[in-house]
Amino acid sequence: MEIKKVAILGAGAVGSYVIEGISGCMEIRLGVIAEGERNARLKSAGCTINGVTYHPEVWTSQETDNIDLLIVSLKYGALPTALDTIKQATRQNTIVMSLMNGVDSEEIIGAKIGMSHILPALIKVASHKEPDGYHFDRKSTIGIIFGEYKSPFQSERVKAVCDLFEKSDISYRVTDYIREEIWSKFRLNVCNNLPQAILGAGVGCYRDSVHMKAISEGLRSEIEAIAAAKGIEFSKIESSAKGSPVMPSARYSTLQDLDAKRHTEIDMFSGVLMRMGKELGIPTPYNEYTYHMIKALEEKNDGLFDYKGKDETPTYSK
Template identity: 50%
Template sequence: MKIKTVALLGAGAVGSYFIWGLSEKLGDSLWVIADGERKKRLEQEGILINGKCYRPCVRTPKEAKGADLLLVSVKYGALGSCLTDISQIVGEHTIVLSLLNGVDSEEIIGRKIGMEHMLFSMMKIASRRVGNEIVFQEKTTIGLLYGEKDQEEPSGRMLAVEELLSGTGIHRQMCRQVLRDIWHKYAFNISMNLPQAVIGCGLCAYAFSENAAKLRWELRKEVCEVAAAKGIDISELSDIEKMHVEKTPDTRYSTLQDLDAKRHTEIDMFSGTLMKLGRELGVPTPYNEVIYYMIKALEEKNDGKFDTVQKRKEKE
C-alpha cells in the first residue's frame, strides 16, 4: 500500500500544516479541494503560511475522485454540508483521516462513505490566523496522532501514512489505543477551552483562581463519566493531555479566539455532543449544559442580538 495522491478538504489553520509539510514532497499530487469562487481565489492568491505563499493544485471534489488519502480539516459546523463533497472524493481504496476536534466526526463521515475508509486520528497544533496568514510554531507542534479503532499493532494503512509523512517535517505519532487518546484530547479541550472562553481571560486563570480551576475539573469529570459509560477509561491524565505546545499565562485557546474575533465557536462539537451522548447513556452533564448555553449566549451577543434599538439603527 502506497499513498501517491492526497486530497485536503479544508485549508484553514489545521489544513495549512499539511500544505506546508507535503507541498515539496507531493507537488501537484497534493490537491486542495475547492470549487467556484473559492477555487479561483486559491489559484490566484495562494495560501500564506508562516511567511511563505503556497500555490497548491486546486481540484473540485469530482476531479479529486479516488485520491489515495483524504484529509478532512473543515470546521465541525461545516462537516454536514461537506459530506457530499467527501463522498465524491472517496474511491474504493481511499483512506480518510478526520482532523477535526471532538469524538464523533469519524462516525458522521463513516455513515456517509462506510467506516472501512476511516483511519482514526487527531491533531495537536496551536495555529492561528493573523490577517490573511496562517501561523504555527514548527518546533513545538505535536502534529498528527493516528491509529486503527480496534487494533493496537500498526496496520498497512498506518504504515502507508508513516511512509507518506516521513521526511516532510510533519510531526506524527502512531497510537495503540487511538479511541482512548481521542477522548483524552476531548476532555482536555472541554476542560481547558471552555471556562476561559466564558471568563474571557488567558491560561493563568486556572493557576490563580480556585473558581476557574473548580469549573475546569468538574467539566472534565463529566467527560470521564460519559467516556466510562462507553467503556473508555480516561480517569487518569494521560500523556496525550500532558502533551502541549509552549504556552504563556495569557494563552487563549480556540474557543476564546473565536469569541474574540466574533466568530461562532465549536461549542456544539464540545459540550453539545457530550450533552447528547450523556442523554443517550443516562449520564448527567449539568456543568457542560450551563457552559453550553453561556457560550451560545455570548455568540448571540457578538451577533448583535442584544443591541439596543438605538445601536441597531446606528448599524443600519
C-alpha cells in the first residue's frame, strides 16, 4: 500500500499543520476539499501558515476520486453536514483519519462510511489564528498520534501512513493504545480548555489559582469515572498524557472561539460527557455547569443580553 493522493477536509488550525507538513512532498498530490465561495477563496488566496502562503489543489466533493488518505479536521458542529462529502470522497481503499477533538467523531464518520476505513488518530498542536493566517511552533508540536484499535498494530495502512509522514515535516507517533490516547487528549481539553474559557484568562490560571485548579480537578474526576466505566485505562499511556508546551498567556480553542464571537465545540466536550454520564448512571455536575455557562456565553456573544436601548418588560429578582 502506498499513499499518493491526500485530501484534507477542514483547512483551519489543524488542517494548516497538515498542509504545511505535506506540501514539501513533491511526489504527493495534496488537495483541500471545499465548496462554493470557500473553494474560490482557497484557489485564489491559498492558505497562509507561519507567514508562508501555500497553494494545495482545491477540489469540490465531486472531484475527489482515487483519494488514498482523507484527513478530517473540521469543527465538531460542521461534521453532520459534511458526512455526505466524506462518503463521496471515500473509495474502497481510502484511509480516513479524523483529527477532530472529542471521542466520538470516528464513530460518527464510521457509521456513514464503515469503520473499516477509519484509522483512529489525534493531533496535539497549539495553534492560533492571526490576521496573516495560522501560526504554530513546529519545534514544540507533538503532532499526530495514530494506531489500530486492535492487532495487528503494524498493519499495512499504518506502515503506509508512516512512510508518508517520514517524507514530510509532520511529527508523529504510532501507538498500540489509541483509545487511551484519544481519551487522554479529551481529558486535557475538558479540564484545561473549558474552565479558562469561562474565566477568559490564559492557561497560567491553573497554576496561579487554587480555585481554577479545583474546577479543573472536578471536571477531571467526572471524565475519569466515565472513562473507567468504558474500559479506558489511562495508566497504559500516562508517560505520554500531556499536551504541547505553551506560554501561561495561551488561550485554547474554546476561548479563542468566544474571543472571536464564534460558537464553540462545547457539545463535543461537556455535552458528550453529560450524555455518557446519563447512560452510565454517573453524575456530571461540573460538566453540566460548564456546559450551560459556555452556552450562555455564546448567547451573550450573539447579543441575547444586549438590553440597552430596547423596549423591555420589567423583570424582578426572586
